[in-house]
Structure formats: C-alpha cells, structure tokens
Amino acid sequence: MKTDFLKAIHERVLVLDGAMGTMLQERGLKPGQSPEELNLTMPEVVAAVHQEYVDAGADIIVTNTFGGSREKLAHFGLENRLHEINAAAVAIARQAAGNTVYVAASIGPTGRFVEPVGDLSFDSMAAIYREQAQALLEAGADLITLETFLDIKEIRAAIIAIREVSATLPVIAMLTFDNNGRSVLGTSPEAAAITLEAVGADIVGSNCGLGVDGIYDILAAMRRVTNLPLISQANAGLPQLRDGKTVFPGTPAEMVAYHERLLALGVRIIGGCCGTTPAHIAAMKQGLQGLNRPFARPVGTQGVTFLSSRCGYVALGEGCRTAIIGERINPTGKKGFAAELREGKIAYIRKEAVEQAAAGATLLDVNVGTPGIDEPAAMERAVFCVTGAVQVPLVLDSSSPEALERGLKSADGKVLINSVSGEEKSLSRILPLVRKYGAAVIGLALDETGIPPTAEGRLQVAERIKARAGAAGIAPADLLIDSLTLTVSAEQKRALESLRAVRLVKEKLGLNTVLGVSNISFGLPARPLISSAFFTMAIAAGLDAAIINPREEPMMAAFRSAMVLLGRDDNAADYIEAYRGVAGGAALPVDAPAAAADIRGRLAAAVIAGDAEGITALVEAALSDGLTPMQVSSDGLLPGLEEVGRRFEKNLFFLPQVMRSAETMQRAFARLKAELHGAGMASAGRIMMATVEGDIHDIGKNIVCTLLENHGFEVIDLGKNVAAARIVAEAKRLQVDAVGLSALMTTTMTEMETVLARLKAAGVKTFTMVGGAVVTQEYADSIGADLYARDAMEAVAKVKALLATA
Numbered sequence: 001m002k003t004d005f006l007k008a009i010h011e012r013v014l015v016l017d018g019a020m021g022t023m024l025q026e027r028g029l030k031p032g033q034s035p036e037e038l039n040l041t042m043p044e045v046v047a048a049v050h051q052e053y054v055d056a057g058a059d060i061i062v063t064n065t066f067g068g069s070r071e072k073l074a075h076f077g078l079e080n081r082l083h084e085i086n087a088a089a090v091a092i093a094r095q096a097a098g099n100t101v102y103v104a105a106s107i108g109p110t111g112r113f114v115e116p117v118g119d120l121s122f123d124s125m126a127a128i129y130r131e132q133a134q135a136l137l138e139a140g141a142d143l144i145t146l147e148t149f150l151d152i153k154e155i156r157a158a159i160i161a162i163r164e165v166s167a168t169l170p171v172i173a174m175l176t177f178d179n180n181g182r183s184v185l186g187t188s189p190e191a192a193a194i195t196l197e198a199v200g201a202d203i204v205g206s207n208c209g210l211g212v213d214g215i216y217d218i219l220a221a222m223r224r225v226t227n228l229p230l231i232s233q234a235n236a237g238l239p240q241l242r243d244g245k246t247v248f249p250g251t252p253a254e255m256v257a258y259h260e261r262l263l264a265l266g267v268r269i270i271g272g273c274c275g276t277t278p279a280h281i282a283a284m285k286q287g288l289q290g291l292n293r294p295f296a297r298p299v300g301t302q303g304v305t306f307l308s309s310r311c312g313y314v315a316l317g318e319g320c321r322t323a324i325i326g327e328r329i330n331p332t333g334k335k336g337f338a339a340e341l342r343e344g345k346i347a348y349i350r351k352e353a354v355e356q357a358a359a360g361a362t363l364l365d366v367n368v369g370t371p372g373i374d375e376p377a378a379m380e381r382a383v384f385c386v387t388g389a390v391q392v393p394l395v396l397d398s399s400s401p402e403a404l405e406r407g408l409k410s411a412d413g414k415v416l417i418n419s420v421s422g423e424e425k426s427l428s429r430i431l432p433l434v435r436k437y438g439a440a441v442i443g444l445a446l447d448e449t450g451i452p453p454t455a456e457g458r459l460q461v462a463e464r465i466k467a468r469a470g471a472a473g474i475a476p477a478d479l480l481i482d483s484l485t486l487t488v489s490a491e492q493k494r495a496l497e498s499l500r501a502v503r504l505v506k507e508k509l510g511l512n513t514v515l516g517v518s519n520i521s522f523g524l525p526a527r528p529l530i531s532s533a534f535f536t537m538a539i540a541a542g543l544d545a546a547i548i549n550p551r552e553e554p555m556m557a558a559f560r561s562a563m564v565l566l567g568r569d570d571n572a573a574d575y576i577e578a579y580r581g582v583a584g585g586a587a588l589p590v591d592a593p594a595a596a597a598d599i600r601g602r603l604a605a606a607v608i609a610g611d612a613e614g615i616t617a618l619v620e621a622a623l624s625d626g627l628t629p630m631q632v633s634s635d636g637l638l639p640g641l642e643e644v645g646r647r648f649e650k651n652l653f654f655l656p657q658v659m660r661s662a663e664t665m666q667r668a669f670a671r672l673k674a675e676l677h678g679a680g681m682a683s684a685g686r687i688m689m690a691t692v693e694g695d696i697h698d699i700g701k702n703i704v705c706t707l708l709e710n711h712g713f714e715v716i717d718l719g720k721n722v723a724a725a726r727i728v729a730e731a732k733r734l735q736v737d738a739v740g741l742s743a744l745m746t747t748t749m750t751e752m753e754t755v756l757a758r759l760k761a762a763g764v765k766t767f768t769m770v771g772g773a774v775v776t777q778e779y780a781d782s783i784g785a786d787l788y789a790r791d792a793m794e795a796v797a798k799v800k801a802l803l804a805t806a
Contacts, residue, residue: 002099002100002101002102002142005102005142005143005170006170006202008059008102009203009229009268009269009295010229010268010294010295011294011295012292012293012294013263013267013268013269013270013288013291013292014059014060014102014268014269014270015057015058015059015060015269015270015271015281015284015285015288016058016059016060016061016062016104016231016233016269016270016271016272017050017053017056017058017060017061017062017271017272017281018053018271018272018273018276018277018278018280018281019272019273019274019275019276019277020035020049020062020064020066020106021035021066021274021745022274022275023049023052023277024038024045024046024049024064027042027045027048027049028042028045031693031694031748031751032693032694032721033076034067034073034075034076034078035064035066035067036064036065036066036067036068036072036073036078036085036089037076037078037085038064039064039065039085039088039089039092040081040084040085040088043088043092046064046089046092047092047095047096049064050092050093050096050097051096052278053278053281054096054097054098054101055278056278056279056281056282056285057281057282057284057285057286058101058271058281058285059101059102060101060102060103060104060143060269060271061093061096061097061101061102061103061104062093062104062105062106062145062147063086063089063090063092063093063103063104063105063106063136063141064089064092064093064106065085065086065089065090065105065106065107065132065136066106066107066108066147066148067108068082068085068086068089068106068107068132068135069082069107069108069110069128069129069131069132070082070128070131070132071110071111071112071128072108072110072111072696073085075696075721082131082132082135083135083138086105086132086135086136086139087135087138087139089105089139090103090105090136090139090140090141091139094140102142102143103140103141103142103143104141104142104143104144104145104172105136105139105141105143105144105145106145106147107129107132107133107136107144107145107146107147107158108146108147108148108149109148109149109150109151109154109155110125110128110154111696111697111698111699112125112154112699113151113153113154113185113699114151114153114154114157115384116384116388116660117151117153117185117655117656117659118151122153122157122409122410123409125154125157125158126157126158126160126161126164127161128161129157129158129161129162130161130162130164130165133158133161133162133165133166134165137165137166137169141169142170143169143170143171143172144162144169144170144171144172145171145172145174146158146159146171146172146173146174146201147174147207147208147233148174148176148207148208148273149173149174149175149176149183150175150176150183150184150185150699151183151184151185152175152183152185152187152191152192152195152310152412152413153310153412155173155175155196156195156196156199156412156413156438159171159173159196159199159200159201160199160200160436160437160438162200163199163200163436170202170203171200171201171202171203172201172202172203172204172205172231172269173196173201173203173204173205174204174205174206174207174231174233175187175189175192175196175206176206176207176208176209176773177189177206177209177210177214177218178209178210179210179214180651181217181218181221182311182651182654184655184699184700185310185654185655185656186310186311186653186654186655186656186657187310187311188221188311188312188313189206189218189219189221189222190221190222190224190225190308190313191308191309191310191311191312191313191413192204192222193221193222193225193226193228194225194226194306194307194308194313194413194414195308195412195413195414195438197226197228197438198308198414198438198439198478199437199438200438201228202228202229203228203229203230203231203268203269204222204226204228204230204231205218205219205222205230205231205232205233205267205269206218206219206222206231206232206233207231207233207234207271207273208233208235208273208274209235209773210234210235211234211235211236211237211238211250211254212232212234212250212254212255212257212258212262213258214234215232215233215234216232216258216261216262216265219232219262219265219267220265223265223266223298224300224301225301225306225313225315226301227266227297227298227299227300227301227302229266229267229268229269229295230262230265230266230267230268230269231267231268231269231270231271232258232262232267232269232270232271233269233270233271233272233273234250234255234272234273234276235248235250235272235273235274235275235276236248236249236250236251236254236255236272236274236275236276236277236280237249237250237254237275238776240776240778240779247275248274248275248276250275250276250280252279252280252282252283252284253283255272255276255280255283255284256283256284256286256287259284259287259288259291260291263291263293266295266296266297266298268295270284270288271284272284274774302477303317303318303476303477303510303512304316304317304318304319304320304477305317305440305477305478305480305512305544306414306477307363307393307413307414307415307416307440308393308412308413308414309387309391309392309393309394309412309413310387310391310412310413310654310656311391311654312391312392312393313393313413314362314363314392314393316512316544316545317477317512317544319568320544320568321362321563321568321569322539322543322544322545322546322559322562322563322568323362323363323544323545323546324360324361324362324363324545324546324548324550324556324559325361325362325363325364325365325395325514325545325546325547325548326352326356326357326359326361326363326364326365326548326549326550327365327516327518327547327548327549328352328355328356328549328551329348329349329352329353329356329364329365329366329367329368329382329386330365330367330397331367331368331369331370332367334348336348338370341368341370341373341378342370342372342373344378344381345613346381346382346385346613347611347613347614349366349381349382349385349386350385350386350388350389350609350611353385353386353389353390354389354390354609355551356549356550356551357389357390357391357392359550359551359556360550360556360559361392361550362392362393363392363393363394363395363416363545364386364390364392364393364394364395365394365395365397365418365547366379366382366383366386366394366395366396366397366407367397367398367418368382368398368403369397369398369399369400369403375398375400375402375403376400376402376403376405376406377406378403379396379398379403379404379406379407379410380406380407380409380410382407383396383407383410383411384410387410387411387412387656388610388656388657388660389609389610393413393414393415393416394407394411394415394416395415395416395417395418395442396408396411396415396416396417396418396439397418397419398418401429401430401433404417404430404433405433405437408433408437408439409437414438414439414440415439415440416439416440416441416442416480417430417433417434417439417440417441417442418441418442419441419442419443419444419482420434420441420442420443420444420465421443421444421446421447421461421465422443422444422445422446422447422448422461422462422464422465423446423447423448424448427465427468431468431469431472431474432472434469434472434474434478435472435473435474439478440477440478440479440480441469441474441478441479441480442480442481442482442514443462443465443466443469443479443480443481443482444482444484445458445459445461445462445465445481445482445483445484445501446458446461446484447461447464451484451486453494453497454497455483455497455498455500455501455503455504456504458483458484458497458501458504458505459501459504459505459508459509462481462483462501462505462509462511463508463509465479465481466479466509466511476509476510476511477512479511479512480511480512480513480514480544480545481505481509481511481512481513481514482513482514482515482516483498483501483502483505483513483515484498484501484515484516485498485515485516485517485519485520485534486498486519486520487519487520487521487522487523488520488521488524488530488534489521489522489523489524490523495520495534498515498538499537499538499541500541502515502538502541502542502543503541503542506542512544512545513542513543513544513545514543514544514545514546514547515538515543515545515546515547516547517531517534517535517538517546517547517548517555518531518547518548518549518555520534521534528552528553528554528555529554531548531552531554531555532552532554532555532557532558533558535548535555535558535559535562536558536561536562539558539559539562539566540562540566546559556578560574560575560578560579561575563575599618599621599622599625599627599636600622600627600635600636600639601636602618602621602636603615603618603619603622603632603635603636603637603640603668604636604637604639604640604643605640606618606640606664607637607640607641607643607644607661607664607665607668608640608643608644608647608661609664610657610660610661610663610664611664612660612663612664612667615664615667615668616667616668616671618668619632619668619671619672620671622636623675629672629675629676630682632668632672633668633669633672633712637665637668637669638711638712640661641661641662641665641710641711644657644658644661645793645796645797648791648793649793655703655792658703658707658792658793659703659706662706662707662710665710666706666709666710669709669710682712683712683713683714684711684712684713684800684803685713685714685737685738685799685803686713686714686716686734686735686736686737686738687708687713687714687715687716687736687737687738687739687740687799688715688716688717688718688727688730688731688734688736688738688739688740689701689704689705689708689715689716689717689718689739689740689741689742690717690718690719690720690722690727690739690740690741690742691719691720691721691722691741691742691743691744692721692722692724692741692742692743692748692749692751692752692755693721693722693723693724693748693751694721694745694748694751695720695721695742695743695744695745695748695751696720696721697720697742697743697744697745698719698720698742700742700744700771700772700773700792701717701720701740701742702717703792704740704742704771704789704792704795704796705717706792707792707793707795707796708795708796708799711796711800713799716730716734716736718730724751724754724755724758725758727739727741727755727758727759728755728758728759728762728764731759731764731766732762732764736766737766737767737803738766738767738768738769738786738799738802738803739755739759739766739767739768739769740768740769740770740771740795740799741755741756741768741769741770741771741785742770742771742772743770743772743774743775744772744773744774745774749772749774749775749779752770752775752783752785753783756768756783756784756785760784767786767787767799767802767803768784768785768786768787769785769786769787769788769789769795769798769799770783770785770787770788771788771789771790771791771795775788776788786802787799787802
C-alpha cells in the first residue's frame, strides 16, 4: 500500500515517469489529433505506455490529460467530453499503477495569457482550471502536476482554482525556462518559486525546455527563496534532427549524472520530459540506489518575507536591506491624481511608478481610494499600469476588501496587503483574502479602542493579529507589524514609543516590521530633516520596511548611510554608486526635473514606457507641429521601438513590456492611418505567418505578427494547424516576400521541412523563416530555411536585414 504522498517524498526521493506525447506518436497518434482523445478511442495504447514506465520503476505515473482543459479540447471539438476524457485517463493510469504507484493528474497551459498581456480575465482562466481539477479529483487522482507553464499569472490562477476545489490535494507546480534562466514572459526562478509557494503549491520546480544541467541551475536559484521540496523534470538534452526525425541526444547515463547534486538541493522528485523513455526512467531509478535519504528541510529562508512581481523579487527581514515602499501613488492631498482616477486615467500612476522605482523604491504602495469612483475597477487599472511600467512588487493599499481582491487577481506575483488591524471586522474580512491569494499582510497595532499609548499595548495587539493570522494558515514571515508612527508635532512624548514597539515586536514575536516613516514630521517645516533622522533611528531599532517618498534625497541618504553602517551594503557599493563624484562637504545631489524632450523624443519615450493611453495625444501634437506621418513614424515611434528591442536583448525588458510597447505602436499607427485617409503607409514587405499542421499553439507566432506590423510590414496570418498545401497556395497567390513558420512541439516541427520542400517544388520564390520553442539554428539549417529566430524581437531584426539586402 502507498503511504501519504507528501509523507513519502519526505522519506525518499520518488521517480516520476518520462515523455508521453512521443510514445503515443510512435503508437498511432496522428498529426493534428488530440492526445487526450486516445483515452477514449485507444485506451490500451495509453495503458501500455503507463505500464512501461511502471515496469521501469517509476513511483509516479502522469495521466494523459496535459491538454484536457475545456480551452484545449475545444480545438478538437471535444470540450463537451471533458469529464469523460479526464476520468478515463485517471482510470487507465490507476489500473497500471496498482497499489504501489502514485497517479499524478497532468494539467497544462491553455495556450492563452491572462490580461493585460493576454485576453483572458483572471476569473475566466481560474474557471477553466477549476473545471478540470474537479474532474480529476472526482476521478481519484493522488495529486495534480501543473506542467510546462510559461505565464506565472496563468499557473497562479490554476493553483488558486485547484485550492478552491481541494485544500489538501498535493500540487506540483512547474514553469519552463529558457537558456537565459527566464520564462518566455520574463519570470525568474526565484520569482516563480515565491509566487507558487505563496498560493499553495506543495512542490515546485521546472520541466521541459532544458536538459538536466540547465534544470539544475534553475532549481539552485529557486532554493535560495523557498524551503519546499523541489522537482526536476528535464528533457533528454536539446532536440536534434536526424534522418528526418526529431531526436533527443541525452543518454540515460547523462540524466543520472546530476543525481547527487539534485538531491543536495532538496530535489525530492526526479523525472523526465521530452525525449525521455522507460530506459531513462529505469536508469534514474537505479541511480538513486545508495543515495536516497530523508528530506532535510532547508532553514535559510526562515523568518524572511519574500515578495514577488512577474520578473523580480524582494526579501526583507533579518540580515536583509530595509525595504523602501514608495508612497506616492495615493490620492490623499493630490487633487490632480484624484481627478484622474475619476476620469479613469492612469498617466500619474505610470509616472510615479517609474520615477519612484528609479529613485530606489523596492516596493510600490498602490492606493486609489477616492470618493465617487469604482474603487475595484480603479485598483485593477492601477495594478495593470504599475506592473506594465516597472518590475518591483506591489503593496495593495485599501480599506475595501472588494478593491483588494480585484487587485490580488490583477497582480502577477506575491503582493503585500496594506493592511489589517486588530479589529474583528478587519481580521475576518482581510485574512481570508491574504490566504487565498498568497499574499503577505501588514498588521496595524490598533484595535477597536484605537492606538495603544504604550509600546507594550501595541505589542499585545500585534500578538492577537499574529494568533489570528496563524489560525488562518498565514505564516509568521508573511505578517509585518506596523507599530504606527505618530506625529511628533502633536504627540512628541509618544514618538519614541513607536521605536520601542518595533524592538518589542522583533524581540518578543519574531515578526518583521514596517512603519509609515513620513508621518513623523507632519505639520513641521523642513519635514525631510525630521523624517530622515527618525528613519535612521527606526532602522537601528530593527525596522525592516519603510513607507516613504524615495524621491526625497535626505530620506534616501539616511537609508544608504544606514545600510553601509549596518553591513547591509557590501563594500559600500550602492552608496559609492549613488554619490560618486560628490566632494566632501558638497551638497548631496537632488534630482532636477528632466528637461522637456522634443516631440520626437516624447514619442519614443511613450513607446518605451508602453503609454498606450497617452500616445494618440502625442501623435496629434506631432502632426500639429508640422511633422508628416512618415516623420512621426520614422523619427519618433520606430526609434522608441528599437530601444525596446535593445532592452529586451539585454534582459532589461521582457515580453510583457514588449507587448505593451507594441500596443502603443498600434494605437499610434491607427491615428496615422486616419491622417492618410486610408491610403496607408509604405509597406516594408509582405510576410505570411502560420503555425504548421498538427500544432495548435500560436502564442509565439501571434507576437511575431504584432511586432512585424509595428515595424511596417504587411502581415498575413493564416493561423494555427495550417496544412502545407494551403501555405503553398497562399504564398503563391499573394506573392509574399517571406513565409514564417512556427512549431512548439517536437512532434510537429518536422512539418516545417515538408512545407519548405513543397514551396520549392511549386516554384514559390520567397524567403523562409522558422522558429518556436523546440526549433534550433541547427534544425533550420538542416531543412534549408533562410533564417531562424529564437524570439520575436530577433525575428523582426532578421527579416528587416534579409529583405533589405534582397
């Protein structure tokens, strides 16, 4: 009999099975056919694959349900058989598993992104996963494994949905990363692990995309921020084309070579992805002989509060730098911002987000509470805006649970909620949101009676909040206590009680702390002088995070100096960088307002910032200044887009920022086209794009289409699962300059060779371009493609260069 799954992985390392898709293809799966359909039409074939892995020694076999969601099954007209297909898959696996092997129910991505990067709402995405998870749970799966996800926001929605179905069903959560150590949308391993653990994953890791050496590096990065068990599910090397077939060169011996290093990281499940066979799994099982040992949970992250965005993360607590929470996105006392909120505008939010992050904010507080607005909708707009403009994690600041929940659904990572108090109404409304959406929370040391006058009184409130948070399943590291800063001008004797309370909370409760530091100087002249002095005292008392205006240089000077003196700025590197060239006794630098750029520079800046809301007005201004539509494009818009490409190449920008810049370009071009009265702008070339037959994945291809259009190309998009005959016929009829082909799966990439051969045979004279997750330069060369692009930005650059020399 099997022991409890989570208990088992603590006792020993388990071996998970290998590839399913390639095994099914060898046994009769046709190109373009749904693998999940075989659960109904050829169950004996699926069962045979499971049995081979069981015989090889797998402790876990994975159901044939990777594409078993309503969204994916709809591509084959099977969406109404979702429950039947998923139930059959679990039953088939269960028969092979017997009483000793675990059945992991596979769930894969939908092929669509959550807004604002994509077009699906959080609720719609969660509903898709909730339905499949319910079917798999009812069928009796032992656990769920989320595999090959590209979008942290999508997998976050999936886990939240699964936890609505079951609070106890074990969940494995894996993202796929590229050779740069990022997901397609720019998520780092650390940010992924923080976010996945926060929403309730039991095991985190990575599958597909990389060989075991690359997966090891990803897991090593994850280990820095989580103490959860890890999973390694690597490919058998990178795909190669041999004799017209896609093969993975990684041998069983090569897969086993990393066992000791993986186990040292705390990997508790080792399995295989693309190209792995029962032979690989048998070798992995044999390789564990003499190495298996109980899980020693790492302790390095205990007591540290981790917060994440899509692309980055922040650690705060013992030994970490004091976090700077930018306070400027708050309408209190800002009539202009309040007016923007009532009008549904976001220009102020974007400006403040960018400027505060540039000034040194490591977190950004987002508060949109103002009378006369739909606060939940405003919070969603604000979160979308900030996450599109900068990469720092968020602090959602509202007294409205509805606004907080909308913001939590809109966020990409693990956020900090500001705040909950010791009042019963607050505790009962806010803590469930913190738990469900995987957030951390600020606890205000006040209750129904107000703010206690003494540090001891505030400590008692903090103790009650800690107890309630623990009962709600919130870890101590995810609760920060705000001992509350009182205005020194009104209550001078009580100001130091806040600092005593910080010390007591750290000493007695072991919790991390936060203060709204700027409050101390309200009502006094030269406020930054008082605030910066108090800030330094608070850091010395143990303050872990401060809510301040990072654009006030005295505050940041106090912060940088304190970090050096407390040993949290190694070799004073940040301090030196900030004040390099400042002579002794000279005034510290204060950022002066940037000189207004000319209209061309402002157009470029708007494209770089992804300011889709403001670009049309800038185009209008440029036209009013006498620029022609072509000058607006070539002198303003395209230089901005080229800078976006350079930042993408340097890993300063990631796909979400690129897509927002693309949307900005589209709005600008729409206005320019109107100016030309439908005549259009000169085309840089006519490009036809298609995902090859048998492949229903089109995310990457769609992004390439968008960026090509931004650069002035006319794009004909034939869609996905396009037959070679149609591609050839359309290329001939439309006389295109280039044909771009995309494939995500190893089982369909060979169709590219077929298309290229038919184009040549038909006498179609056009350039060809190939790309996709499994496609390589070597493969492109072997099939005679004119160029290969590893990502959308490279595709645009290479097409431009190729056609320029034609």
